Amino acid sequence: MNLSAITLLLAALGATASPVEPRAADGLNTRAVAAGKLYFGSATDNPELTDSAYVAGLSNTADFGQITPGNSMKWDTIEPSRGTFSYTKGDVIADLAAKNGQYLRCHTLVWHNQLPSWVTNGGFDNATLISILKNHITNEVTHYKGKCLHWDVVNEALNEDGTYRSNVFYNTIGPSYLPIAFAAAAAADPSAKLYYNDYNIEAPGAKSTSAQNIVKLIQSYGAKIDGVGLQAHLIVGSTGSESVSAWTTNLNAFVSLGVDVAITELDARTTTPATAAAVTQQAKDYATVVQGCKAVARCVGITIWDYTDKYSWIPGVFAGQGDALPWDSNLNKKAEVYNAILNAWGTGTGTTPTPTPTATATKTTTTAAPATSSAAGTVPKWGQCGGSEWTGPTQCEAGTTCTKGNDWYSQCL
């Protein structure tokens, strides 16, 4: 039926064909925004962007209001050799987000994995590695300035028992590599929200407590940290999906430090092929995470680690595991899982944030300003070696020696 036929029909029925306000289509992102969140999003990666059906799904802003590059902003892609920066792959994803009017979560600046061997095995001394770290961060954050809603500044600095992970940065610089990284990122793009991101911090416990201590450490240096990302690579029916209250208790422990939280890499894997019972449990697990985030005002959004089993990272890393995402490997929605997420968001009641994102990430958020913020260059000096300027906690072990750097940190020897 053409438009004039519809008009005639409406006239016959006593109605008019006047234009009506378009309503946003229902979807995972639409529901998240209606619940007061900034986005529901998905990770993606360059190779799958040749799949037009996949791209169409990813670009559907009813479902996805944010995208995260799964690999293309990591150190080995961006600076594969010292001082040589390559932004081609990351730009493709940043441009796609801008074209779609989606937020961009930028991932990740400092991580022990996908770190080129020139960094890992370079044998650099403390001062040189700090300089390399700051140069990498400054260059990359400057390149994407104004485009990243969030930056995952440091990824996975902790072991399972909550101690610091041994990596080239920790082993050479000590824990101050974290505040140094955050300060460098803040200086390069003051508008981007800066996150510490880790896995197995989804439930209260030693690792979650240590992640909270990382927030305090960064704050104690006077550097800016805006949020903590909880990856949430879940196993169906296992830790991280027990109860909404466990989620809210844990999320609120971070929020009480004055930072936002985000679920940054959600998937829920099972033995493949998934049984009907596993899919039912998986739907509950996704719903639990959504309800936990929904209940905490400063939980700003949820990202699934790609949206379809077709491109999930899980089978390649966990043999015999998979079927972890709400879309199957034929790009069809798993109705039980998808609807569980929709229903968990509900139909609204939150404070709807300012308009749909445009190409720039510099937009108003519904969340409060971070509790601590200090511009790089005005942060307190780390005075254990010189003494007078610093009144914060002791960085270097008692009895060890240190040397005062020419910046706001010192170096434990």
Ligand SMILES: O[C@@H]1[C@@H](O)[C@H](O[C@@H]2CO[C@@H](O[C@@H]3CO[C@@H](O)[C@H](O)[C@H]3O)[C@H](O)[C@H]2O)OC[C@H]1O
């Ligand atoms: O061969 C590699 C391939 O192994 C690599 O896989 C990526 C590995 O990282 C995945 O993302 C991480 C998942 O868990 C968290 O710990 C991290 O924060 C994430 O960054 C990513 O999805 C995989 O594709 O990809 C590049 C290939 O050359």
